[in-house]
Amino acid sequence: MVRPAPEQNSGGATAGEPKRPRRIPLNRERVLRAAVALADETGLDGVSMRRLAQHLGVVPMALYKHVADKEELLDGMVDLVVAEFTAPAADSGWRESVRQYVLSARQVVLRHPWARAAIETRTRRTPIVLAYMDAVTGLFLAGGFSADLTHHVMHALGNRIWGFSPELFDESGGDAGPPPDPQAQAAAIAEFGRHYPHILRIATVATGGDLSGVGQGCDEQFEFEFALDLLLDGAGRLHDRGWNSRAPKGSGSAR
Template sequence: MTEGEGTRRTPLNRERVLHAAVALADAGSGIEALSMRKLAQVLGVVPMALYKHVANKGELLTGMVDTVVGEIDPPAPGVHWKGAVRDRVLSARRALHRHPWAPRVIESLPAPTSAMLDHLEAVIGLFRSGGLSADLTHHAMHALGGRVLGFTQELFTGSPGADAGAAAQLAVRYPRIAEIAATAAHAQGGSAVDGGCDDQFEFEFALDVLLDGVERLHRAGWTSAAGGRL
């Protein structure tokens, strides 16, 4: 065997292309750093070789989302349905935190990917196996919204401390908003709202409020008939 035969390159396949694309987006400035040319360079192939595995940039992005969603861990067996849903949603959040570009790509997709549908199917299955009706599960999924995939759109994304003068003027006009903003004493680093709220705390708080409410409705035998009134 010659030296060249003993050091053959790893064959290119779809999985390798997608993992390389995810790594490239993670290492750069997100999707903006990704191009078929750069991806081909990383993999040591000509750009045309990529098109045997992904038809275009859109299919590449879809596959990257599936790769990220595939990192979501199932809950431990035997966990109560509420804890199981919570665990799976928080696992989704951890997966998306590892790939900060993913939420924007997910929001831009024209339809859910196969892995996203698998995840939704699993979450719905946790509700249903916990005894919740299809009716209540339907509304619970609506209430969870994008949170079921581990992210939410923040209501306020500005930095309240960026301009003290402007902030003071806003406080005069919007005193209740200023009052609520001033209560963010639990703020930690890494928030999407600089100097504001702890995103992880707020995410888990809202998730727990939603799941507690769903559990209360389930125990009360809630249905959507007659406007969902108990």
């Protein structure tokens, strides 16, 4: 007597056998998104090809079919971050449009704290990065800025277009350790002030003169927006005066 062949389900397993979970195909986007998630969790130093492979449940060699090396991986991670920036409303003026775009970049970079270091180390501009730079440049040109003034304003904005700026004071705090003795801290700051009175004077503005509050960090969001507004206001005044870099030194248009 011939027995019928075991019935198979669509997944290739015989009837009664448990279905094997279907493996999600690996592709470039999945690799990059996993790398971003890993960086969000561990920081940029925690991202390696081996660790990413473990995170995805594959062998490290499988990653190299989608990214050539660690540098290309970082380029792709930055691309995903930049793709999160929100373009401004079409009916905004040049100043508000640039402000909205840059503050959107800042919100994204604050969500991905590792992104600042990644952006600063990139030596190659990818198409996505170039498209964002081109869009910000285009907002000034559409606002009537000359190419000459726009060139210099983009230099002045610098890394602020990516949502961060170089800090004059170290706000990182690092490994703070146990809190210092308040009396010893006040004495140390007072001694510092005897040598560098002007720095101490501006440092205590935010603390109302309280020496124990010095070094606790400024409101970084306020400082970022203050600098951005200062630059945009200055750029607007130069634009209104018809400024150009080739005007003779001392002429009205170059001041």
